[in-house]
Amino acid sequence: MDSRKIQVCLSPALLPFYDKENTVAVVIDIFRASSSICYGLANGAEAIIPVAEVDECRAYEGRMGCLLAAERNGEVVPGFDFGNSPFSYTANQVKGKTVVLTTTNGTRAIQQCLDASTVAIGSFLNITALVEWLRGQDRHVLLVCAGWKNHVSLEDSLFAGAVVARLKTSSSLLDDSAHMTAALFAEAREDIAGYLNNSAHALRMRHLDLAKDIAFCLQQDLVSTIPVLHNGRLVGLPTEGEAATTGIPA
Known part of the structure; x- marks a missing residue:
């Protein structure tokens, strides 16, 4: 696609200002929804249904084959x-x-992207597979950072910049947020964990004794599954289907 736009939405609060026609929206919630979605589908989950509210999740109670997850x-x-x-x-x-x-942020961001041509999920766990897939899409790309309660989050912005850095070409049309996040990633790339050590969400998670979750979510290329939204359900692309082979035990 000539002159493909690569844009970064730093907060879901800004989504109404983006034209999502002919666009792949990649929802990013590094700590932790998008990471867990990628990992769960790689480990054989049939589907993951993202809903915005706790009551919507509870409405599935008692359905055979369903697990209910709420954060x-x-x-x-x-x-x-x-x-x-x-x-x-x-x-x-x-x-x-x-x-x-x-979830607090990720599933709500997904629901706000339903007017995009395609909704996909990105994380460090699947970054290489995601970028390779995006290269083959003849559509614009909008990287949507779920953030924290509509505030910008460092980890989501940094991941968006990592995707921009890998995906952009000489003919790509980057918005200012894409340039900013790519510069952020260039600064952080040698020590991503260290760079994020004092980020607001990392501090919040460590306060909840979730340091292991942080380390897990910053692993790169643990899986190659690309979750996409189809009829309200996140499923792995048909070409994917492997189980994770490293990281935490199956």
Whole structure:
């Protein structure tokens, strides 16, 4: 595609200002929804249904083959099977199951992208596969950072910059946010974990004893699954279907 636009939406609050026609929207919630979605589908989950509200998730209670996952403010909502920690998305827990998921930021951002041509999910866990797939798409790219309650988050912005840096060509049309995040990634690339050490969400998660989740979500190329939204369900692309082979045990 000549002169393909690559744009970065730094917060879901800005989404109404973006034209999503003929566009792949890549939703990014590094800590932790997008990482867990990629990992869960790679580990054999049949589908992940993203919903915005806790009550929408609870409405699936009792349906055969469904697991209910709900997270708010970094913690599992009482009464649900689990939240959005990748340690809950291993093969022995999700293989063959449909996970209905609601999170503080990520699933709400997904719901706000339904007018895009395609909605995909990005994380460090699948970054190389994602970029290779995006290269083959004859559409514009909008990288949507889920952030934290409509505030900008450093980890999502940094990942967006990593994708921009890999994806852009001499003919790409980058918006200012794409330039900014690519520069951010260039500064952080030698020590991403260290760069994010004092980010607001990393501090929040460590306060909740979730340091292992942070380390897990910053692993690169753990899986090659690319989640895409189809009829309200996130599924791996047909060419994918492998189980994760490293990281936490299946």
